[in-house]
Amino acid sequence: MALLLRTISELRSHLTAHRQGSRGNIGLVPTMGALHQGHLSLIERAIAENGIVVVSIFVNPLQFAPTEDLGDYPRQLEQDLKFCREIGVDLVFAPEPKELNSTGDTQALNGTTSVIPPQSMTEILCGKYRPGHFTGVATIVSKLFNIIQPDKAYFGQKDAQQLAIIRRLVKDLNIPVEIVPCPIIREVSGLALSSRNQYLSTTEKKQAAEIYRSLQSAQVAFTNGELNTAALVNLVKRQLNSTEEVKIQYVELVDPVSLQAIKQIHQAGLLAIAVHLGSTRLIDNIVLQKRQPIVAIDGPAGAGKSTVTRRLAQELGLLYLDTGAMYRAVTWLVMESRIAIDEEKAIANLLTDLDLKLTSPDSAELPTVVHINNQEVTNAIRTPEVTANVSAIAAQAAVRAKLVSMQQQWGEQGGLIAEGRDIGTNVFPNAELKIFLTATAAERARRRMQDLKDQGRDDIDVKQLEQDIKSRDEQDSQRAIAPLKQADDAIELITDNLSIEEVIEKISKLYNQIIEG
Numbered sequence: 001m002a003l004l005l006r007t008i009s010e011l012r013s014h015l016t017a018h019r020q021g022s023r024g025n026i027g028l029v030p031t032m033g034a035l036h037q038g039h040l041s042l043i044e045r046a047i048a049e050n051g052i053v054v055v056s057i058f059v060n061p062l063q064f065a066p067t068e069d070l071g072d073y074p075r076q077l078e079q080d081l082k083f084c085r086e087i088g089v090d091l092v093f094a095p096e097p098k099e100l101n102s103t104g105d106t107q108a109l110n111g112t113t114s115v116i117p118p119q120s121m122t123e124i125l126c127g128k129y130r131p132g133h134f135t136g137v138a139t140i141v142s143k144l145f146n147i148i149q150p151d152k153a154y155f156g157q158k159d160a161q162q163l164a165i166i167r168r169l170v171k172d173l174n175i176p177v178e179i180v181p182c183p184i185i186r187e188v189s190g191l192a193l194s195s196r197n198q199y200l201s202t203t204e205k206k207q208a209a210e211i212y213r214s215l216q217s218a219q220v221a222f223t224n225g226e227l228n229t230a231a232l233v234n235l236v237k238r239q240l241n242s243t244e245e246v247k248i249q250y251v252e253l254v255d256p257v258s259l260q261a262i263k264q265i266h267q268a269g270l271l272a273i274a275v276h277l278g279s280t281r282l283i284d285n286i287v288l289q290k291r292q293p294i295v296a297i298d299g300p301a302g303a304g305k306s307t308v309t310r311r312l313a314q315e316l317g318l319l320y321l322d323t324g325a326m327y328r329a330v331t332w333l334v335m336e337s338r339i340a341i342d343e344e345k346a347i348a349n350l351l352t353d354l355d356l357k358l359t360s361p362d363s364a365e366l367p368t369v370v371h372i373n374n375q376e377v378t379n380a381i382r383t384p385e386v387t388a389n390v391s392a393i394a395a396q397a398a399v400r401a402k403l404v405s406m407q408q409q410w411g412e413q414g415g416l417i418a419e420g421r422d423i424g425t426n427v428f429p430n431a432e433l434k435i436f437l438t439a440t441a442a443e444r445a446r447r448r449m450q451d452l453k454d455q456g457r458d459d460i461d462v463k464q465l466e467q468d469i470k471s472r473d474e475q476d477s478q479r480a481i482a483p484l485k486q487a488d489d490a491i492e493l494i495t496d497n498l499s500i501e502e503v504i505e506k507i508s509k510l511y512n513q514i515i516e517g
């Protein structure tokens with residue numbers, strides 16, 4: 001795996017063979033090497049979404065000014081290759097500069113045709129201090145797109161100006177590639193990962209954590225209603241200035257798409273920072289945006305939560321956060337790894353590098369598409385063996401903590417709907433709309449009996465069913481982890497005399513009231 005290719009012709013012949021075999025999309029992750037966990041997240045996503053993945057490694061001389069660190073920029077091809085092999089990259093394209101110069105006879109790319117992005121996007125933020133940088137980026141990225149012709153290309157949100165310029169580039173030049181933005185990956189301290197962090201001393205790394213803290217303060221002020229650019233920018237500057245070693249180059253708030261200055265946030269604002277710490281230049285940013293609401297549906301078993309949630313997700317255009325599928329996926333992984341269900345420690349270890357992806361299916365009737373550690377398990381997680389073990393796994397504190405934190409991370413963007421027994425009380429206590437969907441035990445017993453009858457069973461004692469349901473409710477509300485509880489601000493919906501359509505209509509109405517403010 002991870003074949004190293006040095007020339008365009010070698011690369012093209014591999015890609016042609018791939019296309020002829022119709023083995024799925026081509027994904028590209030363009031990099032300058034010195035790969036770290038930030039790149040890893042781009043590459044893993046590319047692997048999950050494509051049939052073949054090319055990682056390009058090229059320290060592009062065109063994007064460095066003569067005064068910048070081109071000579072010193074970390075180069076570690078052997079280590080990068082090992083990294084790519086371990087995560088399952090197919091092809092690593094690492095050309096020499098002369099390979100990318102059509103005349104082939106110089107070491108650098110000087111004199112090549114340039115791709116010049118709109119001045120309005122390059123004369124601000126980093127572009128103001130790095131003249132020519134984004135022309136260098138746009139030129140090399142266009143060359144990579146032409147050489148590789150990827151279906152999708154992955155870029156980190158950390159270089160937000162680069163991302164906006166490349167999105168504009170593919171639009172303006174009609175390049176048929178989907179640009180996939182990937183979230184910033186941070187150290188525990190909040191410091192955004194970057195190849196240039198290698199230049200920082202331990203003390204500087206601690207000081208650098210102030211950058212993200214200042215962005216977080218702005219996020220808090222914004223969440224509390226501060227929309228004014230000057231106020232937000234000043235807040236960040238004041239906080240950065242409290243660490244003497246951090247020298248601000250700029251703090252700006254701009255429109256995330258056009259990159260033009262804004263006086264106030266209407267829908268979204270890109271708050272971007274560049275500072276110097278010793279001789280190292282660091283950048284970071286955050287997008288402040290009014291998020292789409294989160295809808296949290298809690299309630300006892302058998303009240304119809306999952307059907308209603310699925311249908312609402314389709315109807316309201318929200319992501320269905322299928323928490324049940326997440327617990328099933330972990331259960332499947334534990335069983336697949338041959339770890340006993342009660343080995344909590346080993347299970348916790350198994351989850352340290354967990355990579356879990358949920359994708360909405362094409363219709364509400366189909367199950368959520370699930371990938372765990374890059375393997376599609378949509379059907380494998382729905383076997384009777386998994387069903388038999390999922391409750392025991394879901395009751396483990398480490399499993400719960402890990403999955404709840406993943407759910408909350410997804411929730412940061414808003415725009416999702418989730419159901420469970422503790423979604424509104426524990427996972428999303430700030431959800432904009434909380435519904436407690438319930439029905440009397442007698443009604444739930446009646447529905448269950450109907451289901452069983454439809455499956456050909458007519459030996460059911462409805463009174464016994466009702467009794468079982470009552471004792472399950474009792475157990476669920478007593479359990480130590482994630483007990484069933486109605487949040488104070490949840491709207492109770494008793495569905496005894498309502499059809500599914502009526503329930504959906506009621507919740508849609510409540511949702512639309514929130515959207516319309």
Ligand code: PAF
Pocket residue numbers: 030031032058060063137140141159162
């Ligand atoms: O973000 C980077 O690493 C570079 O700017 C890129 C996109 C690989 C172009 O050289």
